[in-house]
Amino acid sequence: MSMFGTNDEERTDLTKEESRYVRARSRKLLGSLIDPIKTRIYFAIFLGVISTALRVAGPALIALGIDWALPKAILRQYNELWIVVITYLSAALATSILTYLFLMLTARLAQQMLFDLRNRMFVHTQKLSVEFHERYTAGRVIARQTSDLESIAELLSGGLNELVIGGLFMTFTAIALFLLDPTSFLILFGALLPLGILTRWFQVRTNRGYRKQRVASSRLIQYFVETMTGIRAVKAFRKEKRNEEHFGGLVEDYRKHNAHLIQLFGIYDPGLIMIGNVTVAAILLSGGYRVLDGSLGIGVLTAAILYARRFFDPMEEIAIFYNSYQSAASALEKISGVLEEEPSVPEPTNPVSFESARGEVGFQGVEFKYSTGPVILKKFDLKIPAGQTIALVGTTGAGKSTLAKLIARFYDPSQGSVKLDGTDLREISNKDLRREVVMVTQEAYLFSGTVIENIQLGRPGATIDEVIAAAKAVGAHQFISKLPEGYETDVNKRGGRVSAGQRQLISFARAFLANPAVLILDEATSSLDIPSERMVQAGLKSLLAGRTAVIIAHRLSTVSIADRVLVMEHGEIIEDDSPSKLAAGTGKFAKLYQAWKDSLVQ
Amino acid sequence: MQNSETGTVRVLWRLVPYAKKALPRIFLGVFAAIAAHLFALAIPQLLQGLVNSLVEGGLEALLPAVGFILLLGLLEAFFVLLRRWLVLTPGTHVEASMRNALYEKLQDLPVAFHDRWPSGQLLSRAVSDLSLIRRWLSFGFVLFTANLITIIVGLVILFTFNFWLGLIFFVATIPIWVAGFLFEGKYNVVARLSQDQSGDLATRVEEAVHGVRVLKSFGRGAFAASQFSSQATELRSTEMKKAKAVANIWLYLIMIPELAIGLSMLAGIWLVAEGEMSVGTLVAFFATAMVLRWPTESLGFLLSFTLEARTATERFFEVIDSENKIVDPVAPQVVSEPKGLLEFNNVRFQFPDVQSADGELLRGVNLRVEPGQSVALIGLTGCGKTTLTALSTRLYDVTGGSITIDGVDTRDLRREELRTLIAMAFEDATLFSSSVRENILLGNPTATEEDLKQAIEIAQAQFAYDLPNGLDTTIGEEGLSLSGGQRQRIALARAVAAKPKILVLDDPLSALDVDTEAMVEDALRHVLKDTTALIVAHRPSTVMLADKVALLQDGTITAFGTHQELLKSSEHYRYVITSLDIEQKEREVNL
Structure with missing residues (x-):
């Protein structure tokens, strides 16, 4: 560790x-x-x-x-x-x-x-x-x-x-x-002292200066980018004047730090020249006397002067090097x-061989808490038979997402175990686990590249026909075909204009293509408009057929397709039955259901 | 390449208005640079006499000569100091004023401009281009001028020493200039390519980090890593091209002058042996060549530096010269006692980057929102609802028809006044890096504490009180990150706190959970009682907030009335808003 x-x-x-x-x-x-x-x-x-x-x-x-x-x-x-x-x-x-x-x-x-x-x-x-x-x-x-x-x-x-x-x-x-x-060498050696002092001074100052300049420049960049990306809000709320004042301050700040840095170079550089020239003069003086008394050749004196002049050339680079170092x-x-x-969440060293899963999920005495925070699940037990579709219902913080993340092994429980077909998830190799268990989240992240590439992420190497079939199955085909370049549209380029709901549809297709035994949908339909959601409802049926599914949704419309509803509160399951029975009862779900129906039927 | 000399001068000439104040000092800087070089050139002249007198054994010349050389050396250092001091401050001021001008212009340019220009493009103009221009003004321009003069003077001196030696030096400098110039051009191309590629690689990193849950969920970490690796390989080979260009130029920069010195030595010693030249002159020649070495080597670089500065200047003016069509009117009108009547009269709109003839998004929208009335705008995704809301505050201008407030065309109002009358909340809530308080009071900085509290309550944003520093907690890019729902509520509070006559809300509750949504709706009802409002909605519950509903379809309003009326009269409306409802009822039979 x-x-x-x-x-x-x-x-x-x-x-x-x-x-x-x-x-x-x-x-x-x-x-x-x-x-x-x-x-x-x-x-x-x-x-x-x-x-x-x-x-x-x-x-x-x-x-x-x-x-x-x-x-x-x-x-x-x-x-x-x-x-x-x-x-x-x-x-x-x-x-x-x-x-x-x-x-x-x-x-x-x-x-x-x-x-x-x-x-x-x-x-x-x-x-x-x-x-x-x-x-x-x-x-x-x-x-x-x-x-x-x-x-x-x-x-x-x-x-x-x-x-x-x-x-x-x-x-x-x-x-x-x-x-x-050797005499000229000694003179040069003597020049090392002022050179060292000057260089040390320069390094310490520039190091500090660069740090300040970097801070100032990153502030400036940050503010600039924020203005440009938020230009609509800037205009709508008339922030221009205030921005100009603030930005002007940042510009001035940056200018000052920059000027200070250049100033340091402005002193160091002539300083080097001065030390070099004085050294040359000193060598010339001592050499001159020795040439006159015959102990030194003119050529040697010339070489000594050339050497002394060139000696200082690399200094500036070396001094700057210290900063980048x-x-x-x-x-x-x-x-x-x-x-x-x-x-x-480490890979097992000796994974249990895992060919293909039926999709039975089990929680046994699971306890879980995030590194900083209260215990979310305590002694939690649950069995989801293979092929069943489960809907998780409950307020924010009831532990629904935690449950989902544990099944997808984004986290490991602190006690107890989560099992797939009776095997502890910790004993299944990452490759096998990811093939069998897939989670689709609300954010529906798309990577830059075409729609095809994004769907193919579910199964690299899938043919275009398979991609299209997946898109059709989840009801995404219609809007994709209407994109400027259809399936070849680059999703992050401007003009691609893929909405949040459409992103979710694409990530459904991705999951469909991956064809896992266990599918977890965490708020995966939250951004769909009603016609799209209706399409997904139809698509969901084909998506969920023949596999275990765990669905978390705020909107109860999704719940109705579940075989079984779990109502959670404070990390515990308080109601567990089929949607129709729960709706007909008097529990929490029945109340939620009634409220939701009221919001629809006007 | 069409960069003829006159073209470059003309482009750079455009910097004059910005650099006006700095120019006198910059020109003085040129003189200081020339002076420093001339003092450096004078040293070998003295050396010549000194060596000759040493050869003859004259002691009396030594001390004064060395003293003089020392003085010249000190003068050289002083004038370098002077040059740096002269050009330093004005250069940074020019940079700062250009940066402010660019920022001001960018803020003024319409949203359509920003749609076209990614912020990265604008940023490189505001940061690296301007700093390049500054460096060119205070160093590039100064040294280019000064070095050119120094080289000419130096060559004349060399030729006076000896014609043949001068010729060798002169011939050797030409390939150096050419190589330096070519190098810089070639280097810039690969450098830009490497910049692009490392940008792409950074994007890859960002995506892999932001999308780490997706990659994990599908077990595609290794797949992403292999894609990353192949891109990193590309970058590596570009970097090697860059390194090769650098190594090449060094090859020439070392080889050519050294060969020239070797040949000069041959010629020089022979000339001295023949009695054509003194030893002192030979020594002085080597010393002079040494002084001229750097100015000569740098000339090629400086020339292409100048061309780069030209490109940077062009890029700067590309933005500054952009025409802004959404400007304040010459003779602005005023809505003296605003009542809040918002009318769309036969409004048409087409995005400027859409070229096709039938690319019109809005084809004659007619809508009248009475003072105090609230209207929900309904339609399929992509039908132009958001665009219509953006037109109301002139984030875009209509391409046909007009929008009026209390009968006054929005184009006849000053933009500031228009945007005081109308406050907006966007679907993707933009928050700025400042405190929660400042974010909420953005549209109404002088609001009272009471107003603030009220706005927070209406938007159900009380969570803000529990943030680490309460309402003074910094949020946005640089601060605490909030969830989508939290951001939306802050943005809604902002729109409410502005206390506008007209409120425009673009699906303001989409990221809220059902309970919170219900609470916000309850609170909003009070505000909407006496505020004109246009609300883009997706869910029936949001529709309920409004007095009337307008259905946007195929670029026009095809139905207008209450929710109940439209349910009865419009099939498309039922399709858009109630399909689930119907399906639900069917399913209920089975429950």
Whole structure:
């Protein structure tokens, strides 16, 4: 079991031990991503080292040219010159080609790791239970898989390269200078102190600045999107002026943070130039004296100046790298937290083999409560024979949906067991269970894609004829054929204009195609208008024929097709009989039924 | 591509009104940038003399020369600082003012415009395009101008050092410019593709998360994962194309200058050996080439940056130039003492994106809602009920006929006045990220506490008191998420709290359960007693709220009367509203 999982995410007061744990966790994740590509990473580093070393060799070769080849050339001996020049040109060619290879290889590796992480996250979040999704909320699951992955991508495919190349470049430059002229190296070394102070200052400030800027920009984006998606309400309630004021404030806020950031760059950049120029002047001064007393060649001095000037080039990139490193590290921590979560409804390790179900559902001594909240079901027993259609009736909070979710194994009971054909659901493999038990909910979620694709979700690989047959069976065919492109209509594109009721019809067709032994309909007809509902009533008969069904509905019109009605209150069944008998009695159902009839017959 | 130079200049010229205040400082920034570059270029000049005197063994020249070089170096840094300081603030102000202008325009544009433009498209204009324009103004434009001048000056210097060395450098720069320019164009194409693809991938993630119950219920997690994986593979290969473009440009950026330096070395040392040139000049040449390296490399990028800025500007003006046909009248009329008579006179409507000749949704709707009367609007899904309600407050404009309030055409009223007279509740209740209180008082910010309480009661939204911070709880996108029924009740309370003369309710109770619906209906009756109301309804119980019923069929009102009258007279009405009823009665025989 995880020590933290996602629980630590919002906390800022982690103890030392805890944050060590979190860091170790994300290191472990990183390690598991790196492991399969380890050798190639070593090779990439090798390429980087060689190509940078060759690039740094340039000024040294120039020095060689001036101090060694030039005197000979004056004597009309050109061999040395050719050697130096050809070496220089070969080094130039080699370094550019090796850099190319280095960049390509690191990009491939970075993409491989990202791809791996993306897939892992997707598969894992799909595996996690409904309980997790309800607790963690959709927005955060999505953020982990989009913006957090994005910041890791940014680091891997941009920053890390710059850091490796830049770091190597500075190291080799320093080494070259040291070999060429230790005195100049010492001067450069002395420049590291102001450079370090300036860079540290820059990093701390920009890190803070970026964080503020991100907050400001996401506020701005949020407000903008909310205005545009709610434009009807904005106009209808004359919110424009107020919006402009508020948005103007957000824009100004963002501007200030942005300006502050640019200002930091505006100081850092000339600061680097200044340190570089002072260093060059100092090297020139000390070198000049030594040239005069003959202890230093002009060429070496030239190379030293070139080295010193180039030494500072990668600094800005390296300083920025720190920021992207930080945001990627915190993203990785959060992602590793999600990956550490384990499904609270786990797959059985040794599933009972399950060929095809008759559809008998049983509750035995079931007790259930949501992680935070009161007990919903207590010692609950129920037997639904195969093929029976059950209607669940009761007020909100009576436990109807909980019952449905337990049958679909979205949750496991805390005590007792839920059984299908006498087998505990916890012992049936996910694949078998989902084939036999299907739940259709009120939200009737449609995925982007055509109507066909959406219905096919019930049984991937179903032919178009089968899809159409399913749609006809549930009464969805008529409206689908009237859509702009019929079954090929993209449901989420504008112009598709699929209403809530039509969505529900499509999800009925989906369930029909899946052909499960047990079907659960949780408020699945709530949004239908009356003519559509009438169509569904007819369709329902074919949908429910030959299978066990549990129907939850506010509107009693649906109830009449049930074989048996269960009236629930506070997690208990208070009435249990056929609809006609209950309606004729004096219980709660009879009252509800009368009220409903009154609302219809005017 | 039709982006001829003049075209680009003309497009970017349109930024002038927004950038007017900033321009003086931006131009000063150009001068500061040129100055900084010139100081950097001057250093090698001094170096030349210094090295030559070192070769000759003159000590006295050393100190002043180094001092001078140091001074030039400090001046360079100072002018870079000055340039940054000059262009910084004005740039962000231009960006902010353009952003506000865009937002203002978008809010003013009619709903039909927003139907056509997904909010993501608008967002990228408001955020990334404008920030690109800002960066171009304060960096792209400044550096492009300054670097161009620097390169010209630098080339002249190189040629004065030595013709052949200058020529080598000059020839080498051309492929760099070309490569930089081509790269940027190619890179932008793949970058945009990768943006689209990662957007698609994000959509896939969102759907899989929002639809996780469906995927679980059907056991399609693995199926979704394989679809995701194949899309992720596509993205990966696009990212590799991007990386390849980057690696390619680096190949040229490293190779060409290095080759040029190698060749210069060959030529330079030979020239020095021949006595055609001094050692000092050779050293100065290398130093100058080093200074010119970055401005040269950047020119290609900056040029295509300019083209990008042009595209961003075009995209910005695409919105700003959009014509708004739903505007306030030139000579607005006023309904001085509104009574609330709402009339639809032969109203016709066709969605602008529907082209076909028989695409008219409303074909002559005539409906008169007397002051204080409430009318239920009934019809099949998709028959235009919602559209008709949207026409009443000019969210769309009629394409034929007219809508009048107390005899005044709605197009002759200021929009603000019209929308004060009419308050709406939509089926998909839109709530904004603010407190419950602010959401309810949206249409009437100065309402009293008593009004608020009353509106909450009527909409049966008392649950709001029990939220974590009561009425001050933040809801909407950024806040607490509410159930569909709760949202609807808040939206209904909002419409009621606006205390309008005319209330337009688009199926306002669809997401409520039966008990709550009954309670809301009871409470609403009081409000409807003296408010004109048009109510879109699906259920008989909602119909009961209204005094009269209007049946919308095939784009016209085909029946008007009380519920009972229509039950008797209209077959279509019976089909739409009572089919279950009848079926129910049949079944009752069996019960």
